[in-house]
Amino acid sequence: MGSNNEKPRILSIQNLIIKFKLRGQVLTAIRNISLDLYKGESLAIVGESGSGKSVLVKSIMGLLDKNGFIDQGQILYKDYDLAQFNTEKDWLRIRGKEIAMVTQDPMTSLNPLKTVGKQIEECVVLHQGLKGKEAYERTLKLLRDVGIGDVEKRYKQYPHEFSGGMRQRIVIAIAVACNPKILICDEPTTALDVTIQAQILQLLKNLQEMYGLTTIYITHDLGVVAKVADRIAVMYAGDIIEIGKTHEVFFDGKHPYTWALLSSLPQLGSKGEELYSIKGTPPNLFNEIKGDAFAPRNPYALNIDFVERPPFFKVTETHFAKTWLLHADAPKVVPPQSLQAFFEEGRRYAHE
Template identity: 85%
Template sequence: MGELQTKERVLSIQNLIIKFKLRGQVLTAIRDISLDLYKGKCLAIVGESGSGKSVLVKSIMGLLDKNGYIDQGQILYQNMDLAQFTTEKDWLKIRGKEIAMVTQDPMTSLNPLKTIGKQIEECVVLHQGLKGKSAYEETLKLLRDVGIHDVEKRYKQYPHEFSGGMRQRIVIAIAIACNPKILICDEPTTALDVTIQAQILQLLTNLQKKYGLTTIFITHDLGVVAKVADCIAVMYAGDIIEVGKTEEVFFDGKHPYTWALISSLPQLGTKGDQLYSIKGTPPNLFKEVKGDAFAPRNQFALEIDFVERPPFFKVSETHYARTWLLDPRAPKVELPKALQAFFEEGRRLANEK
């Protein structure tokens, strides 16, 4: 995409379709997605629960459930098509060493019977080739890097002796210990309180810079996105409906679903009024989706939205949106005043930087 093409592309997803077999039926969870990831950047993938965010990143790690499969498309990484991998032996070349993941529930990621020091050290030995004292010292360094104090003592402790936020730091340390090129963060702050969330987000930002990581950040919280992401991809019903730089999507979004997500932010609410919520429910992905999947919930929907899937319209060299409202023949729509004011204020602040 335009100026981004001057940067190094590290991962390219092309025309990906992922399906699941459930009780004799087939569910299409990912519907013909294409997406690029660029070196050193943080890409945030946002959308409601069930939009396909986690399925997408699990396919990059080879972690789809047994009833899930890639029906079509490519996942290109270092001259390999990960979509063609079929065995654990194939995935072991990639998982951890090249692409690592931080999950949203650290307790299920940690072994309750092993000290956290040993769990981190295992990754250091396996992926960095260090042994003995060198592996131990590297483990202590990693603990310090993720903000753990009194590291010699903490090395010997078990997961249950840590708080939720501290356990999440340990899981991040394990991921970093693998020395990956790409770090996937699947809603890593969901189970944490607001104060701890901010600390973890700052930690991830610092680690991205220190280790030169390329990051994919999965979230349904747009407030989180503004703090960590360089680019945003908005997902709805297994499809990417808008993609661009963070300020482009956040302050100049073009798809009505993006507008709806932003309108749901608490700061756009009016005191005494109910917070905005998106009416209706996402489509049934067991059935073929015709047109724009968001059309039945979209107050700005055109007749064609119910018939034909919109193409990606180019807004700028880095900003694309899949909505018929960008067709030159489409009528102009007037956004709610609160959303207009939010966009205008965001653009003003961006111009002042």
């Protein structure tokens, strides 16, 4: 969903349903999602914790927990339907060399007993077929590419000798060393302070251009992705409820949940007032959800929102939202006051 005519499609998720068996019950974590990813783009998937973002990307990597399974749908990549893969041997053709992942906690991704140089070099040998001096030189280049200085010395050091931001750079170098076509970044800056966050995001943006990567960012923070994403998909309760180019979602968002996420941005707060927070809690995914999952928390909900799930309504060729407010017969509803000035400013900026 969400057309992008300029670039070829590299991955297509169609009608995907993912379930988990927990204590004799079945939880539906992904509720019939369709999503296309285009070559060379940067797509951000945003939503609150528990919205299904990480489950979605783990299904692309074959990393679902043992109690999770794909109940329906396809994940099409090249000539493969990844939803049909069920052995580790199948996934080894894809994981790393085609699709790689950067996680939010670098310490769980790195081996504390091996030097960082050796950990990167293993990937270079395995995925790029280089050996000896060539593999070593390639490893040093990767260290430089991710912004690490004094590379010969750093090659010989262990993870504990690096700061959190530097460790995240090493994890990124390992992912890029696999020569993937798609790089998934799952909350890559959550554990880092704000100044380091900005550096890591800029680094990922630079690497995307340098290596011709297609990137997927997973985050709960809309503000983080504004500078790096070409498109944004907003997730809620296991469903994509809005998708569009970054400026469309940011400055012309249509779903009340998107409005709520934007209203939570610190820069929209007023001095001396509490920051906005979304009232209520997400639905229980053990239960069947009727209508729009956000309806019980939505101050703009219509009666139909509690009865029938909305389809995607087309806003532009690249912008779609699942909200009955876009139906021709719906009453006219405007975004919250705090967002109207933000939208206006953004539209002005986009036209300059």
